[in-house]
Amino acid sequence: MRPGQLVEVVGGTVVRRCRAVASILSLLWASFSLAFTPRSWSQPVRNVMARQLLFTGVDGTWAAMRFGAAVGVLLIVQAALWVDAIGMTTEMIAPMLWRVIVREVAPLLACLVVIGRSGIAISTELATMRVDGELEVLDAQGIDPMTSLVMPRVTSMVFSVFCLALITATAMILTGYAGGRAVGVIRVSFVGFIDQLVGEIDTLDLLFFVPKTIVAGAFAAAICCLDGLSVKATITDVPRVSARAGIRALGAVFIISAILSILIYGRILIFEVI
């Protein structure tokens, strides 16, 4: 490959990526602008929002709890191994659990649940509506698809990720404690354990948890909506677009989590970020 071609390929890729990010940010800006405009919330839009919240948030609760409970057990098993291997004290278990759960795992798990249950479904639904001409039907009746379809889905996904992350974290802590007690890694009472956790609460944790869930949820929602709406005029494109949306949303969630970790905690491993 000639140097000119290499520059062209790299440049083209960079431009495409920048365009994709710009599209996501535009969609998010439009969605949140509409969400904060009272007249956007007509009765049908409120209905869509309620249905989406029910499907994404409420119906996802059990899945989030199951995942949280399973991962809580995994974490405590790992903690037990470390206790044996490097002589960690049991007092170190609670802060470790807290940090890993609140800062990293709970928001990620919540995003996984929401993308798996709703993100791909949203992408499929929007793609099918576009192919079938339903978006045109809405448009022709003076109903902005952005207001009536995209905005309620984006806002409900963001809200759901935040709530499900809280639920996941709670499930992980509870099963972590139960598992720890069962294998003898944790020997304090439940109240004492919670006291230790509360003592570990740092402003940075809240500063991390809230934006991480909101930003990651917003990007996942925007990607699923954009991909769904980008489908061309054939129904056979829909499964491909939906699968792509799921993978891209997951990728975005991991990248955003990493970027936020670096920005908020200012460290990559032992190296402090300037």
Add this chain to the structure above:
Amino acid sequence: MSLYKAFDAKSENPLVLQLQGVTLRPDFESGLELQEVDLELNAGELLTIQVDAATRTRSFASMIQGILHPESGIVRFLQQDWQGSDYQRHFWQRSLIGRVFEGQAWIENLNVDENVTLAARHHGVQVSDITSSIQHWCNQFGVDKLATRRPAFVAPATLQIHQWIRAFLGNPKLVILETPLQYLAKKWVKVFLAAVSELLNRGTAVLWLDSRTDLPFCDVVGPCRHLRVDGAKLKTINAGHGGDNE
């Protein structure tokens, strides 16, 4: 809305729809193609455009609503074009247009009654006004009540009548009818033409796109003009009312 008031304050038969030098090239082969077409439609007037049976009119109707843009020329509805990025105005203008769609006409994950009232509820029309308007048109078309199932489970003929009701709800300034009598038996022609007459009497402009040649438009009470598409041009069928696209 000022646009709405300005329209109401106009003369007796204000211009509702105007096409100036419009050229439309549809994306797909069977779409309606137009070449530098001029057209005017006033309030309370019926304009029929006869097309070939194989021709799809959806792109043309969407162009009139500003959803698709013509290759060249200007489309004006209530003396406002569809250019620019004032999307709020565009959506508001579209809310004043009723339409019976050719092809897909429903949001599949809503029930038919929700579909029928969707636009009115979205645009903040009072529930009592929606209910009375639905009642009026249901009586007119002999429908007991709106279907409460998903569109996929309702017969095409029933869906078509519900499309009429949806298009006529409220007080549209323009109604676009794309093959409005498809799926329906002959007995419905008279009923539908009576409803169109009522619309014209209220001052609604009606644009009727159809391939049928056997429709008794003489039964319509109100000013009518009849055009046909011939080689991407519009030509007058009924010379008595004067077409402007010969």
